Structures are given as structure tokens and as C-alpha cells.
Amino acid sequence: MRMINHQATKPPSRLPRHIYFGVFFLLAIFCAGCGRQEVKNIGSRGKAIVCFGDSITFGYGANPGEDYPTALAKITSIPVINKGVDGDTSEEALERVASDVLAQDPVLVIVEFGGNDFLHKVPVAETKVNIGKIIDEIQAGGAIVALADISAGIVLSEYRGIISTLAKEKRAIFIPSILNGIITNPNLKSDFIHPNRNGYRIIAHRVYRAILPYLNQNSLSRRLVK
Secondary structure (H helix, E strand, O other), X not given: OOOOOHHHHOOOOXXXXXXXXXXXXXXXXXXXXXXXXXXXXXXXXXXXXXXXXXXXXXXXXXXXXOOHHHHHHOOOOOOEEEEEOOOOOHHXXXXXHHXXXXXXXXXXXXXXXXXXXXXXOOOHHHHHHHHHHHHHHHHHOOOEEXXXXXXXXXXXXXXHHHHHHHHHHHOOEEEOOOOOOOOOOHHHEOOOOOEOHXXXXXXXXXXXXHHHHHHHHHHHHHHHOO
């Protein structure tokens, strides 16, 4: 007669809960990133979003508190710091990365430059080099970088190419055409190119939609390593 080994038929013991928890978050992070480019420093431990740019970031043409970083702060739970300087070129911005960006302990930095380079007739290739250096410094400091494209149709279209290329090369977030539909609408502008308060609100929502999936990934990764 064949003997049955009851020990062999016992169900396997359950894994500890913390292992299930870890597996769950790993799968969540993987699924959250499906279909999007992997960005550098997704596990950034910074505390704020820094908006680093020129007059578009500063909020030229609107009253204080009507700029896009202020509007962005109202729709995200992370503190937002406006480090836009009216008239800044990409070369001038390089000089203030340490003091205006890295010193703020950023989790993510939104970089927006090119308009003043165009006005000062800086070669596009030089602008690309400068913005590339800005990205490198920020990423070396541990933050995620998001690049804002200031082109709108044929307006400043040459900058769309360098910004999208840099985003791919540097593994940064690409935010396309933040001024699209704004600079052609008098109701959304304060002058030829600068938005008014309503235009800046639109920019804030465009930026938020672009960075939100990556902020969610960052939040999940931070929970996992606690």
C-alpha cells in the first residue's frame, strides 16, 4: 500500500506582510512609469518645486501673486518657489543655479529659458549648451528636472527642438508648448508675448499635468524606502 506524506501536501507558509508591501509598491512604481520616459533622480528626497526661469516664470505682465508658480502652488501639495528673473538669459541663469536652485533643496526644478536668448540673438547651439549645463548641475544636486518648451507654433519653434532633444538626452521631463494658444489670444496676454493672470493659470495647469505622474512616482519610491 502506498503511504501518503501529509507534510508534503501542507500549503506553503505565507510571506511576511512587509514583503508583500514592498512587492506592491515596486509593481505600482513600475506601472506608474509605463509608457513614459524614465527620468533621472525619480527618487529625489528634496522638499520643494523650484520654478527656474525668466520673465515667463517671474510673472511679468501680471500682479504679484498672479504668476504661474503661485497658481501651481495652489494645485499641488508640495511647496513651490518662484526663482524667475525678468530678462535672464540662459548664460546668466547658469550663475545662479547654486544659490537660487540647489540651496532650496528641490525635489523637482522646472527650467524655462530661451526667450531672452532669442532677443539677444544668442546662437541656438549656445543656448542648448547653457541649458544642458543647468540640467547637469541640478541633476548632480539630486533633483528631477522638467524642461518647459516656450515655442508656440512657428513662434520660437527652433527652441522646441533643442528642449525636446535635451529632455531625451538628459532624462528630464519635457513640457511641450506652454505658451500655445496664449500668445495668439489677446484675452490671455498682457503684451505681445507675456501672459496675463489667466494665461499664467493655463501655464500652471499645463505644467502640473506634465509633472504629476513623476511626482506620484517619486512619492511611491519615497514610501518604499522609509
